[in-house]
Structure formats: C-alpha cells, structure tokens
Amino acid sequence: MAFSMRCRFLPLFFSLISLSWAGTVTYDFEIGWVTANPDGQADRPVIGINGQWPLPVIEVTVGDRLIINVLNSLGNQSTSLHFHGLFMENSTHMDGPPQVTQCEIPSGSRFTYDFEVQQPGTYWYHSHARGQYPDGLRAPFIVHDPDNPYKDQYDEEVVLSVSDWYHDEMPGLIASFMSRQNPSGAEPVPQAALFNDTQDLSLSLQPGKTYFVRMVNIGAFAGQYVWFEGHNMTIVEVDGVYTHPAEAEMIYLSAAQRCSFLLTAKNETDANFPFVASMDTTLFDSYPEDLNYNVTGWLVYDDKKALPAPAILETFDALFDDMTLVPYDEQAILPEPDQTVTLSVIMDNLGDGANYAFFDNITYTHPKVPTLYTALSAGSQATDPSVYGAYTHSFVLEKDQIVEIVVNNIDPGRHPFHLHGHNFQALYRSEEEAGTFEDSNVTSASFPAIPMRRDTLVLYPNGNIVLRFKANNPGVWIFHCHIEWHVVSGLMATFVEAPLELQKTLKIPQEHFDVCASQGIPYTGNAAGNTVDLLNLDGQNTPPAPLPAGFTARGIVALVFSCISGILGVAVIIWYGLAGSESDPGLRSTAAALVAESEKVDSASETLVVPHDGASGSHGVASGADTRS
Template sequence: MAQKAALLPGSCHPNWVAGMLALLLCMRFSFCLAETTVRDFRIGWVMANPDGNFDRPTIGINGQWPIPQLMVTVGDRMILNVHNDLGNASTSLHFHGLFQNGTNHMDGAVGVTQCAIPAGGFFTYDILFEQPGTYWYHSHAEGQYMDGLRGAIVVHDPNGPYEGEYDEEIVLSISDWYHELSVDLIHQLINVENPTGAEPVPSSALINDTQNLKISVKPDTTYLVRFVNIGGFAAQYIWIEGHSMRVVEVDGVWTEPAHADMLYITPAQRYSVLLTTRGDISKNFALVCAMDEDLFDVIPDGQNSNVTAWLVYDATRPLPEPQPVEEFEAFDDFGLVPVDRLSIFDHVDYSFSLTVEMDNLRDGANYAFFNDVTYTQPKVPSLYTSLSVGATNASNPIVYGTHTNTYIFRRHDVIELILNNGDDGRHPFHLHGHNFQVVHRSGENDGVFNPDDLAASDFPRVPMRRDTLFVEGNGNFVIRFRADNPGVWLFHCHIEWHMDQGLIATFVEAPEALQSLQVPENHFEACRAARKPTVGNAAGNIVNVFDLKGENRPPGRLPEGFTAKGYVALFFSTVAALLGMATIAWYGLIDPDIKDISADRQLLVNSEGD
C-alpha cells in the first residue's frame, strides 16, 4: 500500500497577502501539488502468457505483472524500498531518461553506480521527478527487462505547453516478447555455436504487455497518446488507420507539433502525439505495431511480427482486420524543434569519435566493440572507484579499467560525440544523465563522418534533443551535450543483446565535483552481501590505483586473419572429429561376440541385396 505525505510549502498563511502570494507561487511552480510517496516493491517471479501461446516465468512486482505504470507530477518524490524475492538472481532498477542530477548513485546501472541487489537483498531508491515527460523504469541487470521487469513512467506538468489542448491521456507501451528466459538467450547469443552473433528473434510483439488490446475512445476528442518502446531488441513501426498524429514530445522534450502518419520507435525511445478522434462512431479502427524485420538475421517459420490494438468507438461494432501496408514510410524525427528553442551548441570544447564493430574473440563468440574495446564490467562499480581513489586520480581514465571505454569530461564543457557505425544494422544509442542535441545523422551506408563534408551552416540552428537515437547501418551521427551533471554515466546501445556483447562506454563527468556525493550505507551492504569490493580501482586495488592486475577481462583477440567463418568451420570440424573418436572408442568397447553377430548380420543383408 502506498503511503503519501503531502509537501505543502505554500499552504495557507494567516496573513491574506502572504497567503495570496503563496497561492500564486503554487500556481506558477506547482510545488503545492508535490508529494512524497513511499512504496514497497517486492520483485519476484510470476507466471504469465501475454501472447496466449506460452506460459513462462516472468518478473513481477508485489506478485503482479504487468508491473505498475508510475504516474507522478513534476516535483514529486518517490522512495522505493526494493526487496529482491527472485531467489535465483540479482536485480536493479534504472529510471530511464531521468537525469538524477546530484543523485548519480540512484541511476541503477549495475557495475557502474551500484552493485546488483542480491537475492534476498534490500535496496532503497530515492527518486525526485524534476523533468516532465514520458520515461520508463527497468532492470539494468542480466537482460531482465526482457523477462518483464519494465514499465512506463509519466511525469505530468500542469504548466506544460499543451495543457488545455487535449482532453484525456492514453499510455501505450510497445515491446517484443520472448518465450525463453533472457539469461538462457544471452548464453545462446554469446557462444561459439553462434559465431556470427545472430540475435534471438522475438516470439511476438505486445502492446501494454498484451495482444488484441481494445482502447475505448470518444468522438471529437483530442488525446495525448504516449508511446514507450520497452522492448529489448525490435524497433517498431506504428500507425493508426484512418487517423493522423501530431508529434509533441520525444524522450521527455516537448516539441513544436509535427504531422506524422507512421512512427518508427526503437527500444528505449518515447513519443507523445496529439490524436483527435473522428466525429462519428460508425466504425472502429486498427492501431498496428510492426516489428522491424530488417533487424532479424532469420525470420522463423510462422513468425508474426505484428500486433494489433483497436480504437473502439462503438463496442457493438466489429474490430476490422488491419489493411496491408505496401511500404513503411515512417516520420523523420530529425527536423523536430524543441519548444524551448535551445540553439545549437556552436562552440565545442571536446570532440571525440566512437566506431562500432562486431567481431569474434578467442573463445569463438561474437562481441560488440567501441574503438576495438568490448566493455567488461569492473570489479568495483565505477562510481565507487571515483569516490574512493581521490579527486586527482579520479580524473585519470586508467583507474576505471582497461575494458570500460572510459572518457573524462570537464564540468560545463560542451561535448561532441561522433559515432561511426561499422555494422550493417541499426543501433539505438542511449545516454544516461542527459539528453543531447542531434546535429547530424547520415543515411544508410554513408560511411564514416567527415567533418569537411559539412559546414557549420549545414547543422540545424535549433536541433532536436532526445536521450536515445538510432544510427543507420554503416552510417553515422553527431550529437552534442553540456557536461553539467557530475557523475558516472553510461552510453550504450539499447538493444539488450548488443549491450550484453559489450557495446558500452563510460563517461565520467566532473569527477572532482562528484567527491561530495553521499552514498547511503544500504548501497554498500548490497555489495558486501555479494562479496563485491566497494573501494579502489577497477581491479579493487587500493594500494596502487594504477595497477590493474586482476581486473576483469574479455577473452583474447583472434589470431590475425582468423574469421567468423573460420570459427564455424573449426567448430563443426572439431565436433565431427570428437564424434568420430567417440564412435571408435565406443566400438572398441563392444564385446567381441557382439561384434561377430553384427558382422554376420551385415553379411546376411549384403547377400539378400545381391
């Protein structure tokens, strides 16, 4: 049961003038409505069958699944007491898109800002909702959000730019769904038997964690519809037959209205649209989500990559089958203009490049790389390293490990990140702790970004901002943001499979300003329960923080010239050889009399054949 304690810093005052002033302040800043809510979340296994095809263990909260959507107002505070009742797995919660300014230790990224909450463990998240918009929360451990530990967050803004322009609100999560547990699928993915790195294909698609959803609507009514892709792999095309949409928010940033007939939403992205219903109720309409099958290496027999919901004007009328679509023509978000019209950061203090690659390592499995480095989680969470090695040492990327792709940013600098995709698939990249300006995004197969190809005048003067952006296959993008949030923040692909394969970088921002951060004791208790160190460098060394002996490492690199195809041939040749030797050994153990009988039978068969 939720416990609520109202915070009313502008409540009634005995002096009428002062009371009116307080009321005006309340109306202007909405802090009179702010609440502190204390909730207990018991994370544990339940059984679920959202696509009607397969019962499977699913991660719920307080014995329920889907897990709660969190509905709050700007200024609200939520204290979540999390109990891990999974029994066989550790866990965490990440509040995707929330900046956690001043509360980096509440970001929920395992191995970065905390240790995982062990089975039977307890952990408290203290979250202040300061940003209006659409967000979500999910486990940031072992791919668990694909097992169901994910839900939408809506932060309402009574003073938002579109208040009064819509009558009601609809929140729709979209996702892919697997019939197997994520821990098993990760093992299948990163395995010598899958040297090409082919990702597991989802079993089905869901809307609000179900299928055949019916959405009751009224005629001549404007709805603010919030779409959240809480899936682990598949981007989805979304359209509503007989209706058009006006995009007004992406990833928590209000935008000037932009017409759209079809959206393309990658995992972790969010869109809010204004949808005005038709004037008559003579017909119901299909809302269709279609997983982007271009992402799948193989499409299994019988695969249904679509899921349909309906806008129901009249429950007595039939639900129409969706009409075929000849071609996906999705809205291009690049031209979106934020309502606040923040100009492009035209002075860059630090610019660097990350190049995406997918390749095999010595164990034969396929991994993902930034600049030839595949992320490997350090023994000490990177935030704890920053807080324990001293301010000067915390500004040296070496202490965070050889395999964490760590970059150090000075406070308030404008950072420019150039991302070049050396892979032929799309990747959605998410930055913790910030949203960013999208100053350039290439088309497919445009290759490496060349600054000489674009003048400053080619960049948008008021660029779109968001926190998750996809790069085209063999394409590139350029983003900029201000380093105004001291902390340790991840930048990673939000396709869960690629994150598990190592497509992660670590950004340490203003480490000298981070030193005053006070981490609650129960955070360290989680580490002790899991026997994880909380001080020292990435290897847990506190004597010489530049000595990384014993740090976690990935498998070694392949010998020069060795390819994935070579591994396939080697693997199956080895299997064949082992089977051959096993057969010889088995035959050698057979009793001689049995061998004679077998030989006599073979002679009989041969003679009958003649």
C-alpha cells in the same frame, strides 16, 4: 501497486488535482516470479512486482521526491532498477546500472531508490542487470507537468507501451547467443509484438475528444513502426522533450524511445479503427516459423460494431523523420565542442568463439569496483581515465564542457544509442551506407540552428551520427546501444563527469555499500580493486583474449586434411570417368575405395576445423517480404 486495466486513461480533472501538489511518492516493490502468457501462445515465468504482471506504471509530478523500496524475492537472480531518461541530478548513485553506479541487489536483499524528479515527460523503468528486463521487469514511468504547454489542448491521457516478446527466458537465450555455436552473433528473434503487454487491446474513444497519448517502446530488440488507421498523430514530445507540433501518419520507435502525440477522435461512431505496431524485421538475421511481427489494437467508438482487420502496407513511405522535430523551448545549438569523442561500432569474434560488440577495439567488461565508487575513492587521480579500467571505455569530462559524440557504424545493423544522465542535441544523422563522418563532406556549418533533442537516437547501417551535450550533471553515465543483446555483448562506453565535484557533493547511503559487502564486491579503489596503487590494474576483469593471428596448430592440421580430402575427391571423379562402363569391376572397386577413404578424411577434418574464422557477424541483414498486415 499493480494495475489490472490494460488501457490506462487518466481523466483530466484528476490529473490537474494531483499535479497541483508536489510531495513524496512511495512505492514498495517486491520483485519476484509470476506466470504470464501475453500473446496467448505459451505460459512462461515473468518477473512481476507484488505478485502481479504487467507491472505498475510509476506516476509522479515534477518536483516530487520518489522513494522505491525494493525487496528482491527472485530467488535465483540479482537485479537492479534504472529510470530511463531521467537525469538523476545530484543522484547519480540512484541511476541503477550494476558495477557502474551500484552493486546488484542479491536475492533476499533490500535496496532503496530515493531521488527527486526534476523534469517532466514520458519515461520508463527497467532492470539494468543481466539482460533481465525482457523477462518482464519493465514498465512506463510518467512525470506529470502542471505547466505542460499542451494541457489545454487535450481531454484525457493514455499510456501505451509497445514491445517485443520472447517465449524463452533470458539466461538461456544469452547462453546460446554468446557462444561459439553462434559465431555470426545472430540475435535471438522475438516471437511476438505487444501493446500494453497484450495482443488484445482496445482503447475506447469518445467522439470529438482529444487524447494525449504517451507511447513507450519497452522492448529489448525490435524497433516498431506504428500507425493509427483513419487518424493522424500530432507529435508534441519525444524522450521527455516537448516539441513544436508535427503531424505524422506513421512513427518509428526504437527500443527505449518514447513519443507523445495528440490524437483527436472522430465525431462519428459508425466504425472502429485498427492501430498497428509492426516490428522492424530488417534487424533480424532469420525469420523463425513462429514469428508474429505485427500486433493490432483497436480504437473503439462503438463496442457493438466489428473490429476490422488492418490494411496491408507494401512500404513504410509515410514514416515521419524525427530529425525534423523542433524543441518547444527552441534551445539553440550548443557552442563548438571542448571535447570530441569518436566511437566506431564493430562486431567481431574473440578467442572463446563468441561474437562481441565493440566501440573501436574495446568490448565493455564491467570493473570489479563500481565506476562511481572508484570516482569517489580515487582522490585527485579520479581525473585519470585509466583508473576506471581498460575495458570500461571511460572518458573523464570537466564540469560544463561541451562534448560531442561522433559514432561511426561499421556494421550493417541499426543501433539505437542512449545516453544516461542527459539528453543530447542530434546534430546530424547520415543515410544508410554513408560511411564514416570523417569521410563525409559534412561540416558543422550545416548543422541545424535549433537541433532536435532526445536521449535515444537510431544510427543507420554503415552510417554515422553526431550528438552534442553540455556536461552540467556531475555523475557517472553510460552511453550504449539499447538493443539488449548488444549491451550483453559489450557495446557500451562510460562518461565520468566532474569526478572531483562528485567527491565534494555526493554521499552514498551505507545501505549501498552493505549490498556490495554482502556479495564480496569491493567498493573502494580502482577498477581492479587496488586501493594502494590506483594505476596498477593487475587483476582487473578482462574479456576473452582476441583470436590468434594466422593459423593455429589445429587450423593447420584442419587445412592439411581438407586439402587431402579435396585431392582425393578429384581423383574419385577421374576414376569414375575412366571406369566408363559396368564391365570393369576392378576400376569400380578402386573408385569405391577412394570414396570411402575420402569420407574418412572429411570426417577427421570436421573434428579438427576451427568453428569460426573471426569474421564479423551478419547483423541486421534483411530477409523475407516487406509486406505487413
């Protein structure tokens, strides 16, 4: 199943033949460790499939049944697969997030994903377990469409991924990130950017041909500015939604976003052209010495000619605004909402000293029973959100409700928010530093009549967004920031959609329950595993306790020692001033003694000072130059 070619061209005639038949597509995936060095800087273990990395691109046609037989051969980690952007209609149990719709697949175990693909477009698949996918378990997922409205306007397809890349493995990075030694919550910064999991990508173009380029950001953290020198892009799809054509010189893809565009080759072959992805470094709290935030590929017309260096850009003024896109189907704005969910993004420390991400006052903590299994086993109480636990931030939706999500960013960083099981209408996005939506003068009358739709949207620093969708897909779906560090630190909420309908229509394969049982994970009852009293949540999983209000005993001691140190420091300065000259050794010796005593007090104070003060982390603070090459 592994693909060895970095550049994946799909001849049109082959595509049309394959698209004319819908059937069953089967992949056998053995997930295990291999060694790779995609940026040429460091060999490291990565998660491969069938002994190969990069991973295979999954390709199906609208209407196909997809079966993926997974064998976890990692040896030291559990795993799962999520099919990002697919609605998983009638198959919410195949969506993949552990303790949401399934239990993790332990090492040595098998698990089958089996579902129908009912929507065309550009997607990707990745692990949704343990912050794992940045270690390599991610690749594009393409759903071909015989009725693609642009099928007569291009000659070939190209699949192009962009990503950030870390030299260290995620378990160690997560341990450092979620620790009292990182009280500001500074996210680990990647070392490199990649195209198609390499830094040596060339795409051969034929003069005059038009290419349908499917581009996916499969990274963990960095958004990417992307441009093709000497060529414009005509955007025709975002996140699986066809759009009216829109010309762009430069696009921005956050982690998890996709964009498909038509790119027409020049008629001349007298030069080759670079194309560039440049990481959004405003997301980073620091600039490590080994940071390589650009990656360059080349559009090659003549492989005997030079591959030129890209031009240096001073600004990103040419950036295309995705909020201006118009869906091809021109779906009108949904009616006024039946339910509005308002969430505020907050970063703060808890009692273990680490920095966590919160929606309002809740940092997501997974339940003991997967939320879907609670919905299926709770009977009539499945409509009570409390049975899903205090820390899953669950909202119960009725079938076909119109739901509006308002997200206020009380944080100076960007956040790409993703909704499982749906795409949403993006009704509004404020500029940076606009404050909350409630404090704005914006009303629903100003929302577009035909809003842009996608499944992942970037929320700007200290700004707000308004999203709307119809709850027409019964299931358990999570809403989360797709920066993987923020998933790890808890920036997630849960939508339990039409649970009573699920109880009537959904049957979980026994294999799924067997995987839970093999790990001692209960699969009936409430979030605490209580099957008798579903409103009794004693024993549910909880995050660390909040920081105590005011001073702790250790804090008081530290403050006293710090004050004494300060007083002694002032006294030292006075004594040195009175000493005046070299002729008074008595004064000098007394001053020296005070210095020594002050140092003792400082040393004692350092051992007692609480290592954090509960302040929010400095997420997204820009540093360094903006000039990109």
